[in-house]
Amino acid sequence: MAAKCxxxxxxxxxxxxxxxxxxxxLYLAELLNKKVLLIDLDPQANATIVSTDPEKYSRHLRxxxxxxxxxxxxxxxxxxxxxxxxxxIKISDFIYDVYSKNGGGHFHLVPSExxxxxxxxxxxxxxxxxEPLVNQQVLNTxxxxxxxxxxxYSALTTxxxxxxxxxxxPMIADSFGAHGTKLMKQVLEEHNHxxxxxxxxxxxxxxxxxxxxRTQVSQSNDIIKAWGPDAVFATKIRKNEWYRxxxxxxxxxxxxxxxxxxxxxxxxxxxEFEKRI
Amino acid sequence: xxxxxxxxxHTIYIRASTLSDTDxxxxxxxxxxxxxxLRADDGERSxxxxxxxxxxxxxxxxxxxxxxxxxxxxxxxxxxxxxxxxKWNFSxxxxxxxxxxxxxxxxxxxxxxSPRELSNLLSYSLRQSIHxxxxxxxxxxxVARLYHEYFRSLEQSERDHVFEELMQRxxxxxxxxxxxxxxxxxx
Numbered sequence: 001m002a003a004k005c006x007x008x009x010x011x012x013x014x015x016x017x018x019x020x021x022x023x024x025x026l027y028l029a030e031l032l033n034k035k036v037l038l039i040d041l042d043p044q045a046n047a048t049i050v051s052t053d054p055e056k057y058s059r060h061l062r063x064x065x066x067x068x069x070x071x072x073x074x075x076x077x078x079x080x081x082x083x084x085x086x087x088x089i090k091i092s093d094f095i096y097d098v099y100s101k102n103g104g105g106h107f108h109l110v111p112s113e114x115x116x117x118x119x120x121x122x123x124x125x126x127x128x129x130x131e132p133l134v135n136q137q138v139l140n141t142x143x144x145x146x147x148x149x150x151x152x153y154s155a156l157t158t159x160x161x162x163x164x165x166x167x168x169x170p171m172i173a174d175s176f177g178a179h180g181t182k183l184m185k186q187v188l189e190e191h192n193h194x195x196x197x198x199x200x201x202x203x204x205x206x207x208x209x210x211x212x213x214r215t216q217v218s219q220s221n222d223i224i225k226a227w228g229p230d231a232v233f234a235t236k237i238r239k240n241e242w243y244r245x246x247x248x249x250x251x252x253x254x255x256x257x258x259x260x261x262x263x264x265x266x267x268x269x270x271x272e273f274e275k276r277i
Numbered sequence: 278x279x280x281x282x283x284x285x286x287h288t289i290y291i292r293a294s295t296l297s298d299t300d301x302x303x304x305x306x307x308x309x310x311x312x313x314x315l316r317a318d319d320g321e322r323s324x325x326x327x328x329x330x331x332x333x334x335x336x337x338x339x340x341x342x343x344x345x346x347x348x349x350x351x352x353x354x355x356x357x358x359x360x361x362x363x364k365w366n367f368s369x370x371x372x373x374x375x376x377x378x379x380x381x382x383x384x385x386x387x388x389x390x391s392p393r394e395l396s397n398l399l400s401y402s403l404r405q406s407i408h409x410x411x412x413x414x415x416x417x418x419x420v421a422r423l424y425h426e427y428f429r430s431l432e433q434s435e436r437d438h439v440f441e442e443l444m445q446r447x448x449x450x451x452x453x454x455x456x457x458x459x460x461x462x463x464x
Contacts, residue, residue: 211442211445214448214449215449217445217446217449218449218450218451221398221446221449221450224397224398224401224446225390225394225397225398228397229397229398229400229401229406230406232401234401234404
C-alpha cells in the first residue's frame with residue numbers, strides 16, 4: 001500500500017512544526033514499527049539538525065545529496081525557459097538513516113541545507129512537486145511520508161502541497177498563531193485556485209497549550225469556530241520544557257525523564273493522527 | 278430546649294451508643310471542648326460568631342464540600358466569569374454545582390454567537406456532533422437547547438468528565454462574559 005503523505009505546515013514560525021515532525025516520525029518508526037520518510041523542506045534545516053549526528057551529516061553532505069540538489073538536478077534547461085527531465089534521480093542518494101531496526105520500522109530523512117533558499121529562485125520553472133524524488137515506487141516502500149515545511153508561502157509550499165495533498169497544522173493558541181492559521185486557510189484556498197488541489201486538513205493541533213490561560217482557550221475557540229470541530233485535534237500538546245531539552249539532545253521526547261502524562265499525551269496525539277490521516 | 282435541638286441531641290446519643298468505650302471517651306472530651314467554645318467570653322465575639330467559626334473550621338475536613346459550594350450557584354458563576362487571571366481551580370463539587378446554572382446562562386445568552394459557531398464550539402467541547410439543519414429559522418438558542426438535551430442524556434460521570442472543558446471554553450468567550458455582566462447590571 002502506498003504511503004500516507006502529509007505536510008506539517010503553518011505560516012507562523014516557532015509553533016513546533018519541526019519538533020512535531022521529528023517526534024512523530026520517530027514515534028511511528030520506533031514504537032509502531034512503521035517505515036517513515038521525513039523530507040526537510042525548510043532551508044533553515046532544523047529537522048535535519050535535530051535528526052542527524054553532526055559528523056555523519058557532514059559526511060552525508062560530501063558523499064550524498066540534500067533536497068536542495070533535487071531542485072538543481074531534477075530538470076535541466078535546454079533553452080531560455082524550456083525544462084527537460086534530467087538524469088534519473090535515486091532516492092538512495094538522498095537518504096540519511098536516522099533510525100532503523102531489523103525487521104521493524106525505520107525513519108529515513110531527506111535532509112535540507114541552507115543552500116535550499118538560494119535555489120528557490122529557479123523553482124518557479126519546476127519541479128512543482130517531489131514526484132521526481134518520491135515516485136510511486138518510493139511511496140510503496142514507506143508507510144508515511146512527512147514533509148516539514150518552512151513557515152512561508154513560497155514555491156516550496158507549493159511543492160509540499162502538490163506532493164502530499166494533505167496538511168497537519170500545528171498551532172500555538174495566541175494571537176500570532178491564530179493569524180498564521182488564518183493565513184494557512186487562505187493559502188489552501190489559493191492553492192486550490194492555482195493548481196486545482198484542495199489539500200485535506202488532517203487537523204489543527206494545539207501545541208505548547210496552556211489550558212489554564214483564558215487567552216489561550218479563547219484563541220483556540222476562534223480556530224474551532226472557524227474551522228469546525230472535526231478539523232481540530234481533540235488532543236492538545238501541552239507546553240513542556242522537555243520537548244526543547246530533547247531536541248537539543250537530538251532525542252525523542254519519550255527518551256527523556258518527562259512526566260508520564262506528557263508521554264501519554266503524545267501517545268494520544270499519534271493515535272488520533274493515525275485515525276485522521 | 279426546642280424540638281430541633283432535641284432531635285440533634287438524640288442523633289448524637291444514637292450514634293454514640295454504637296461506639297467503642299475509647300471512642301465514647303473521646304466523644305465526651307470533644308463535646309466538653311465544644312461546650313467551652315460556647316461558654317467562651319472574649320468580649321468581642323458573640324456565641325453565633327463562634328459557631329460560624331466552628332462551622333468554617335470543620336467544613337475544611339469534609340471532602341465532599343468546599344468553601345465554594347457553600348455559595349449559591351449564582352455566586353459560583355459570578356466567580357467563574359470574573360476570574361480575570363483565567364486560572365481555573367474548581368473542585369469536583371464546584372463543577373457539579375455549576376452545571377445547571379451554566380446551561381441556564383448559556384441558553385439565555387446564546388445569541389452572542391452565530392448558530393454555526395456555537396454548534397462548532399459545543400460539538401468540540403462535548404466531543405459529540407449533533408446533526409442540525411441550519412436554516413434561517415435555526416437560532417443559537419435552539420443550538421444551545423439541543424446540546425443541553427444531549428448533555429442531560431449523558432451519565433453523570435460523563436457529564437462531569439466533559440463539563441470542565443465545556444465551561445472553560447464558553448467562559449473564555451469575551452462576548453459571553455460581557456453579556457452576563459450586562460444582564461447583571463440591569464437587574
